Amino acid sequence: MATLGIPQNTITVLQKYHFNFQKKFGQNFLIDTHVLERIIEAAGITKDDFVLEIGPGIGTMTQYLCENAREVTAVEIDQNLIPILADTLSAYDNVTVINEDILKLDIVKLAEEKNAGKPIKVVANLPYYITTPIIMGLFESHVPIDSITIMVQKEVADRMQVGPGTKDYGALSLAVQYYAKPEIIANVPPNCFMPRPNVGSAVIRLTRHETVPVQVEDEKLMFRLIRASFNQRRKTLANGLNNSPEIHLSKEVIQESIEELGVPVTIRGEALTLEQFAALSNIIGRRMK
Numbered sequence: 001m002a003t004l005g006i007p008q009n010t011i012t013v014l015q016k017y018h019f020n021f022q023k024k025f026g027q028n029f030l031i032d033t034h035v036l037e038r039i040i041e042a043a044g045i046t047k048d049d050f051v052l053e054i055g056p057g058i059g060t061m062t063q064y065l066c067e068n069a070r071e072v073t074a075v076e077i078d079q080n081l082i083p084i085l086a087d088t089l090s091a092y093d094n095v096t097v098i099n100e101d102i103l104k105l106d107i108v109k110l111a112e113e114k115n116a117g118k119p120i121k122v123v124a125n126l127p128y129y130i131t132t133p134i135i136m137g138l139f140e141s142h143v144p145i146d147s148i149t150i151m152v153q154k155e156v157a158d159r160m161q162v163g164p165g166t167k168d169y170g171a172l173s174l175a176v177q178y179y180a181k182p183e184i185i186a187n188v189p190p191n192c193f194m195p196r197p198n199v200g201s202a203v204i205r206l207t208r209h210e211t212v213p214v215q216v217e218d219e220k221l222m223f224r225l226i227r228a229s230f231n232q233r234r235k236t237l238a239n240g241l242n243n244s245p246e247i248h249l250s251k252e253v254i255q256e257s258i259e260e261l262g263v264p265v266t267i268r269g270e271a272l273t274l275e276q277f278a279a280l281s282n283i284i285g286r287r288m289k
């Protein structure tokens with residue numbers, strides 16, 4: 001395999017096809033074999049696995065996935081990359097390329113067809129402009145997932161991993177940690193990509209929890225409370241909930257619920273753990289009945 005992880009090989013392919021990078025699709029192709037090997041290793045890909053790759057680009061990581069997995073489906077939005085992928089992946093008979101926007105694809109159906117509905121592995125060097133909708137879409141649509149190993153903006157990786165009391169803590173941290181265990185695998189500098197992004201990147205692995213870590217009676221209500229609390233970060237939890245168009249509760253009910261949780265009514269949302277948000281949503285849910 002003439003790996004595209006070697007910069008000269010990527011340049012040769014780009015020139016052969018007169019490829020123009022499209023900024024709107026977040027195209028920064030990996031050109032570092034060590035990083036590619038690290039991603040494959042962290043994802044723990046074996047010959048039993050079906051892997052979904054989001055945004056294969058010119059097929060750099062796809063080649064590694066094909067070597068290591070049973071079967072790969074790669075979903076690429078840019079139709080200009082489709083003939084290139086047919087070329088760079090021609091040696092493999094275990095890959096299917098779909099020219100589609102990942103946000104429009106029925107991944108539950110794909111997992112059903114390709115992996116008999118069993119948990120799949122997702123691997124991607126994500127387009128940074130849609131990192132959060134992709135990850136939340138995968139978790140919330142209840143796609144059977146084993147793990148998601150992805151390259152994201154460093155700052156986003158940090159946000160996924162942190163707990164209360166830090167400036168990066170927010171709705172994304174809580175949502176990711178509700179569904180999965182996040183672990184940062186490697187920091188990746190801009191010179192590992194072509195063209196170079198103007199932000200640092202990190203590889204993060206999200207291993208799906210077998211059972212959710214908190215007891216919550218109404219998931220949707222809990223996420224509404226979380227969003228309302230972080231929408232107005234500088235406000236107290238009580239004011240955040242009170243001012244939210246998503247929460248229709250009287251000031252008194254909000255105050256009593258926070259008291260029942262056993263924390264000061266002046267607390268800010270950013271100080272609450274996932275367990276406390278779950279408990280608060282259970283308290284409020286019962287009061288709403």
Ligand code: SAM
Nearest residue numbers: 025028029030055056057076077101102125127
């Ligand atoms: N995997 C390649 C690599 O590592 O070199 C390319 C990574 S590049 C950061 C992101 C890729 O995602 C690009 O190929 C881009 O065209 C594709 N992409 C962007 N938005 C997408 C979407 N909504 N659905 C599917 N692919 C998308």
